[in-house]
Amino acid sequence: MQVTETLNEGLKRGYNIVVTAAELDAKVNEKLAEAQPEIEMKGFRKGKVPMALLKKQFGQRLLGEAMQETIDGAMNKHFEESGDRPALQPQVKMTNEDWKEGDDVHVEMSYEALPEIPEVDLKSIKLEKMVVKADDAAVEEALKNLAETAQDFKPRRKGSKAKEGDQVVIDFVGKVDGEAFDGGSAEDYPLVLGSNSFIPGFEDQLVGVKAGEEKDVNVTFPEEYGAEHLAGKEAVFTCTVKEVKEPVAAEINDELAQKFGAEDLEALKKQIAERLEAEYAGASRAVMKRALLDALDEKVTFDLPPSLVEAEAKQIAHQLWHEEHPEVHDHNHDEIEPTEEHTKLAERRVRLGLLLAELGQKAEVEVTDAEMTQAIMNQARQYPGQERQFFEFVQQNAQMQQQLRAPIFEDKVIDYVFELAEIAEKEVSKDDLQKAVEALEEE
Structure with missing residues (x-):
């Protein structure tokens, strides 16, 4: 087998692969030898059919299988030796279309390699964590809202x-x-x-x-x-x-508290305070996550696979178009061409996605079966009465599984980086936190 490089430009790679007729013949013979002990044929005992007869009977059928396995083996060996990781599935095509049995096979392979991700000193990242305490006024306001729902x-x-x-x-x-x-x-x-x-x-x-x-x-x-x-x-x-x-509105007293499963009013107030502070913590984490992604984006630069950027830009353009045209529910419309702004945003997303994937891999971050099950259950609640069908759909759909796994993996990597970064807590008002969250939505 002969592998010749034809393109090495940025992250783009191209190779010609030649699989000789002798290699293909050897692969077919290998497959026949594996199967021979189990084959029975009229006039011969099981396992005693001559190889020449087997080849005449089954050789043609095994040739295509042998060809595919040999090409796949050549590709895998190339990636092992080169260390390249393709950004997307490599494009492979046979170039001698007039091929006939006994000829060598000529294959052209091209792909975009994932870039080398530079090391990042995560301990050098400095972040601010906004902390909001649930004050009496916030608790009383939440109590009032509860009383109105229990009217x-x-x-x-x-x-x-x-x-x-x-x-x-x-x-x-x-x-x-x-x-x-x-x-x-x-x-x-x-x-x-x-x-x-x-x-x-x-x-x-x-x-x-x-x-x-x-x-x-x-x-x-x-x-x-x-x-x-x-x-x-x-x-x-x-x-x-x-x-x-x-x-x-219901009276704010112990009776109201018991309607919501608390022993008395003081216990209900405590529960409300805990719930509010959990909400504040979630909002604060979102603000800190954006600050972290901004910091990482500034610290790292590397070449990006054009195909990934192009695909992401098209997806962003398509999503934003639908947000601007909510009356259109299907995809029967002209192709949406990404703008320069879409491409810039796509570059950031691809860069950060590759970086977080690298950090997660090195830190051996994994999404557990329990976490995936919980994610599927959360999603299944959107289809009341059809939960089982949704579970089965996800089990049979690798792309859907990846869509559910990706955000869990990303959040676990973010938490890993938070543990290493230098974080300073700053107590702020609820209004200040709200403004910071609104600023995220405007960007």
Whole structure:
């Protein structure tokens, strides 16, 4: 086998590979020898079929397989000896298209090599960590929001009209064609107007009613209604309004705390403070991560594989175009040409991606099976009722697995660098942290 370099320009590499007819013949004979002990043929005992007969019978069929394995072996040997790592799958094509059995095979291979990543002194990186404490005002505000979600209702002043969001306590009897039907009646039913818990149009007709009033509500059951004998039918519900109540936030006390699983109000306040500080810590980490990536981007420079940059720039341009055109949900549109700005951003992403991959490899960072399972479960929640199908889809889709693994790997590498970097904590206000997060979103 002969390998000749034809291109060595930047990260671009090109080679001609010649596999001789003798090498191919030897590979075929090797495969036949491996299979011979198990082959039976009429007139011969198992394992005793002559090689010449086997070659005549199966040689042609094994030739293509031998050719592929020999070329793959040549490529693998080249990468082992050269130390090159291709950025993308190498392009391989046979150049003597008029090849026939007995000829040498001529193959052209080209690829872009991944660059050498320079060493980075991670201990020299200096970062600032924004620390926010959950003060009493923040806890009280969160408590107030909780109380509103656990709202109660109190009677409105006598004679008041029901508004959207109010609760009306009603007795009702529903009839279709003048006949009451099963499940169409109730007494002292508390209905929140605007909750859309009843048939479309029902709640709207009760806006403006008063306690003591009787009102006929005319509705049409939806065509796809669960009870077939009612689907699409017109109905009249005679409603007697017993009370009209307005929403009020629940009182902030031990009873409210127990609704949210805490022993008492003080325990609930402690839980809220911990949750707030966890949220602040997450936001602070995002700000510090951006600062770290900026620092790494300044410290390192190396050649980038053009194909990776081009692919990333196209992806960025495509994603941003869809953000600007949210009404377009498919990809049936003209190709989006990346701008200089897209390419610049792509270069940064590719450079940092290669650097983090190198750092992670050297630090032996790995994504565990448990972490992958958790990531899949989190994603599967977006498809209620189809979780099992989603799991099976991910198991059979290597690209999807990589999409889920990549951000976990990146975060673990970032945490590894944080451990080595010099980090100074700085206590700031919630507003200062918020401004820093908003600045990230604007970039």
